[in-house]
Amino acid sequence: MADKLSISAEKRTEFGKGAARRVRRADKIPAVLYGHGGDPIHLTLPGHETMMALKHTNAVLTLAVEGGEDHLALVKDVQRDPIKRTIEHVDLVVIIKGEKxxxxxxxxxxxxxxxxxxxxxxxxxxxxxxxxxxxxxxxxxxxxxxxxxxxxxxxxxxxxxxxxxxxxxxxxxxxxxxSISEEALEAELAEAEADAGIEHEEPESDEAAEGDEAAAEGDEAKSEDA
Missing domain, CATH: 2.170.120.20 (Ribosomal protein L25, C-terminal domain)
Structure with missing residues (x-):
C-alpha cells in the first residue's frame, strides 16, 4: 500500500514566477492543495523531504500546515524541469479517510x-x-x-x-x-521493401570486377604510351 508520510508545510503569500524562483532557490517547492469544495491553499514544501516522498507512486502525505490543521493529501501532479528534472511544482488533492x-x-x-x-x-x-x-x-x-x-x-x-x-x-x-526466426524476419523485410517499390542493385560478380579492373589498367597503359 502507498506510504503515508508527514511533511511540514508553510503557507505561501507571494505568487508569480519570481516568487516561485525564490522558493526554489531556498531549496523548497511551491505547491497547491485543493479539493472538497474548499479554497485552494498555496504552500511551500521542504525540498529534500518532498523529493524523497515523491519517489513513491501515488504518495499520500500528511501535511502539517503552520498555523493550521493537518491535511491528508494525495499527490495529483508533479511538474518537473524538462532538462534538470528538478521538481518545479506539486499539485495535491485533499482526501478523507474512508473515501474512494x-x-x-x-x-x-x-x-x-x-x-x-x-x-x-x-x-x-x-x-x-x-x-x-x-x-x-x-x-x-x-x-x-x-x-x-x-x-x-x-x-x-x-x-x-x-x-x-x-x-x-x-x-x-x-x-x-x-518468436520470429532471422530467416523469417529477412523474408518479411524483403516483402515490405518489394511492396514499397524499393530495389537493391545486384552485387557485381568477381569475374566482372576483374574485367573492369583489367580494362582500367589497359586504359592507364595507353595513357602512359601516349
Whole structure:
C-alpha cells in the first residue's frame, strides 16, 4: 500500500514566477492543495523531504500546515524541469479517510515465458478505484511458462479486497507471441521493401570486377604510351 508520510508545510503569500524562483532557490517547492469544495491553499514544501516522498507512486502525505490543521493529501501532479528534472511544482488533492479515489497503478511482468516466445506489454498500468489511504503500490502478473498465443487481460489481474478495476477488463496487458526466426524476419523485410517499390542493385560478380579492373589498367597503359 502507498506510504503515508508527514511533511511540514508553510503557507505561501507571494505568487508569480519570481516568487516561485525564490522558493526554489531556498531549496523548497511551491505547491497547491485543493479539493472538497474548499479554497485552494498555496504552500511551500521542504525540498529534500518532498523529493524523497515523491519517489513513491501515488504518495499520500500528511501535511502539517503552520498555523493550521493537518491535511491528508494525495499527490495529483508533479511538474518537473524538462532538462534538470528538478521538481518545479506539486499539485495535491485533499482526501478523507474512508473515501474512494481513482488512481493509475503500475503493472509489473515477472517470470520467463516458454522457449521461442516473445513477451510484449501493451499497458504498463491500470486504473483502479481504491480507498484513499490504502492505495496499492503496484500489481504483478506472471508469464512463467506461458505458451505462444497466451494473452493476459486487465480483468485477470488479482486485486486486493476493496480495490475495483476501472480499466476495461478486456484491455490487453501482455501478449505472448511466437518468436520470429532471422530467416523469417529477412523474408518479411524483403516483402515490405518489394511492396514499397524499393530495389537493391545486384552485387557485381568477381569475374566482372576483374574485367573492369583489367580494362582500367589497359586504359592507364595507353595513357602512359601516349
Amino acid at each position: 479515489v481513482i488512481v493509475d497503478i503500475a503493472v509489473h511482468v515477472e517470470g520467463q515465458a516458454a522457449p521461442e516466445t516473445i513477451v510484449t506489454t501493451d499497458y504498463t498500468e491500470i486504473s483502479v478505484e481504491t480507498d484513499a489511504t490504502s492505495i496499492p503500490q503496484s500489481f504483478v502478473v506472471s508469464v512463467e511458462g506461458l505458451e505462444a498465443g497466451t494473452q493476459i487481460l486487465a480483468g485477470a489481474v488479482e486485486l486486493p479486497e476493496g480495490v475495483t478495476l476501472v480499466t476495461d477488463p478486456e484491455a490487453l496487458l501482455v501478449n505472448v507471441r511466437e
